[in-house]
Amino acid sequence: VTGAGNERPRRRTQEERRASTRAALLDATIECLVQYGYGGMTMRGVVERAGLSRGAQVHHFATKAILVTDAIARLADNWSAEMLARIEAQPPARRSVPALLDALWEGHSGPLFEAVVELWVAGRTDPELRAALLTTQRKLVRTVNATTRRYLAEVTEADNLQPAVETVLATLQGLALRSFLFGDDTAARQRAWSRVRGELIVLFNRAV
């Protein structure tokens, strides 16, 4: 979401129009990925969904791989920021490892994660896509790592949290995959999460 429209109406600059066209294309890319999968999505479908002319896309992105790679990068940034914001919104006393885990789980509960899985699967035959995905995953591990350090009083520089963070993320993502089965049944999703959540909290404690 850009800041356009916050103030009294005025003509948008060239720069602003460019940025909002770009954002619209990237958002439409993710939506198309979720709906049709990587193999089934087309540049044409993306442009139509974004409500743009075909020329707009060619101007911004030359190939499907570049479009998708940029969409993932934007997705990952928004995703991390959103998860962090969820914790920061809590009062300081509530900012803890369990709260971090809940925020991570929520972050994995929407259609965004389904798009991410589409990409992982598509990445097996597309080196460019694969490289973008690995960067994204490493970034997520780093973000979680840094945030965890902030909420664990007893952790020191010497403690290596990386393995625990990876275990937690893999488990969380595996559980999110399983949740595809639950569709819109949020109660079933929460039940599945509450059982695994306890294991992960103890696991984190052992790591420090």
Next chain:
Amino acid sequence: MSRLGGIVPATMPIRPDSHRADTLRRREALLAAAVEVVAERGVAGATHREIARRAGLPTSTTSYFFGSLDELVLEALRLFTEQTVAALDDARAALAAESKQPIELLDGLLDLLLAAPTQLTVAQFEAYLEISRRPELAGEVKRVLTAFERLAQDALRAAGAHDPAAGAKAVVALLDGFALHRIAWPHRRNQRQIIRDALLDLVLVQLMAPDERARRAAALGA
């Protein structure tokens, strides 16, 4: 044209047996080829032509056996999940037959996961993803997950876990998460070691006494 709709009329021997056996074989070849194509190119990349070519049959064969491409792909994913469930149940039976150390059981689980060719893992994930587009697949995927959980649950129980049912869910989730990463990152250095350490961590949590677990959880503000 009569559609066989995926059901071979096995109880109606209107033709000589050898002919029927041959028909069955061709149908099975198409389904096996469809699983391969889905694993390689995804559901979106599966075509009549490619599946028939892979099976070494003329393109028209696919429409003789299956009413539509959708039906063929769905049937193939069903066959695939069925085979996976059978393999998992076999592993479970073998586990029950031999008395092994807990660590050997875990290594066995890990071997099972890592021995699966990436392509089969991909087919599994294609099935996960297809659920939102074809809800009728949900039941099949659930059967695979349940079979996997039964196996993990037996291993955890044998190891002395405090709550094998909950632990199995966590273990299966962990392995599925790593399997997802493995698709795009097949040649990660020390892959086996990394997954094994993670698995051990998760299992050790399972082996703790309840009061120890409570103490540790409380220390983190839970």
